Amino acid sequence: MTTISILGQGNMGSTIAALVEKAGHTVEAFDSSTADKPVTGDVVVLAVPHPAVAEILAQRSDQLAGKVVVDITNPLDYQTGALTVPADSSSAAQIAQALPTARVLKAFNTNFGPTLAAGTVGDQPTTVLIAGDDDDAKAQLAEIVTASGLKAADVGPLARARELESLALLQIGLAMSGKTSMTGGFALHS
Amino acid sequence: MTTISILGQGNMGSTIAALVEKAGHTVEAFDSSTADKPVTGDVVVLAVPHPAVAEILAQRSDQLAGKVVVDITNPLDYQTGALTVPADSSSAAQIAQALPTARVLKAFNTNFGPTLAAGTVGDQPTTVLIAGDDDDAKAQLAEIVTASGLKAADVGPLARARELESLALLQIGLAMSGKTSMTGGFALHS
Numbered sequence A, B: 001m002t003t004i005s006i007l008g009q010g011n012m013g014s015t016i017a018a019l020v021e022k023a024g025h026t027v028e029a030f031d032s033s034t035a036d037k038p039v040t041g042d043v044v045v046l047a048v049p050h051p052a053v054a055e056i057l058a059q060r061s062d063q064l065a066g067k068v069v070v071d072i073t074n075p076l077d078y079q080t081g082a083l084t085v086p087a088d089s090s091s092a093a094q095i096a097q098a099l100p101t102a103r104v105l106k107a108f109n110t111n112f113g114p115t116l117a118a119g120t121v122g123d124q125p126t127t128v129l130i131a132g133d134d135d136d137a138k139a140q141l142a143e144i145v146t147a148s149g150l151k152a153a154d155v156g157p158l159a160r161a162r163e164l165e166s167l168a169l170l171q172i173g174l175a176m177s178g179k180t181s182m183t184g185g186f187a188l189h190s
Helices: A011-022 A050-064 A091-098 A113-118 A135-147 A158-176 B011-022 B050-064 B091-098 B113-118 B135-147 B158-176
Strands: A003-007 A026-030 A043-046 A068-071 A103-106 A127-132 A151-156 A185-189 B003-007 B026-030 B043-046 B068-071 B103-107 B127-132 B151-156 B185-189
Touching: A003 A011, A011 A026, A011 A113, A011 A135, A043 A050, A043 A135, A050 A091, A068 A091, A068 A135, A091 A103, A091 A158, A103 A135, A103 A158, A127 A135, A127 A158, A127 A185, A135 A151, A151 A158, A151 B158, A158 A185, A158 B151, A158 B158, B003 B011, B011 B026, B011 B113, B011 B135, B043 B050, B043 B135, B050 B091, B068 B091, B068 B135, B091 B103, B091 B158, B103 B135, B103 B158, B127 B135, B127 B158, B127 B185, B135 B151, B151 B158, B158 B185
Parallel strands: A003 A026, A003 A043, A043 A068, A068 A103, A127 A151, B003 B026, B003 B043, B043 B068, B068 B103, B127 B151
Antiparallel strands: A103 A127, A185 B185, B103 B127
């Protein structure tokens, strides 16, 4: 049994916490009232809005050293509809640069919360797409995801986080313009 | 009835030609043996491998002036699994730069050929994602797509071509690693 520290108890944080418990693992929960509580889990999920990541890195970089750090954030400018990170980077790449000993994964950012909770996108099983450079870390997260009843798919190295953030940008734009919904989006079919 | 010029008669070109005819429009077909035949359609589909685009632009830029030019290509390096265009650009953006009076659209690049032919991704209707800066051109292509029996979704300005090419990169990578197939991939669910 692994302890998963989840920073952020909003829609995504609480949904991922429920998945972790369903998978038989232990949740250690953090929100803005627990800034002084140290992170002790082996896997840490950054389930906060993207602009809140910088403060977490500033406050907790020592606690995150060596851990599997899962970035679920989408660095979107909702005014321009574009990504806010440099074109050759990603939120996950920036986190990996700030945490050189952490094993950073990008995951969950292409999943709308309701599709994680329901386990389906439309009539299809929900697939969590995972990018990262550490195969053991990816396998550990994929095990948690599949034990919770969802599907997991490894999309490659952490460099692919850029494309995962791009996919989320398209999907959020389609939802905001009414062409899909928060219970829909892109499903990966076999 | 519109004449659609389709450059390239491979898998994608012949499949899109069949869709155009099903939609009740006229196809003007080009392949490597018809380099001297001028393009006369109102809509021109670049259904060639990405590396062949440069030669078409060099030979036919005058013929393409003012037309709706549909870029379906994916600028992928299959060795590295990454995009070959600069991080802040896209194949479609480069074509638009080379053809300043053309109304360039990105479309079909996120659809595997068999899903265009079958009209389905798994058990879902196939959706053609379209990006472009000219709303009339997007509406014209969307009309052709929907008249052929498929669904169309406008994902925004031509700047979103970068994200469409990123989505294709992920999807092709998932197919090459056996996590999806050419009859599957990402389907847009409502």
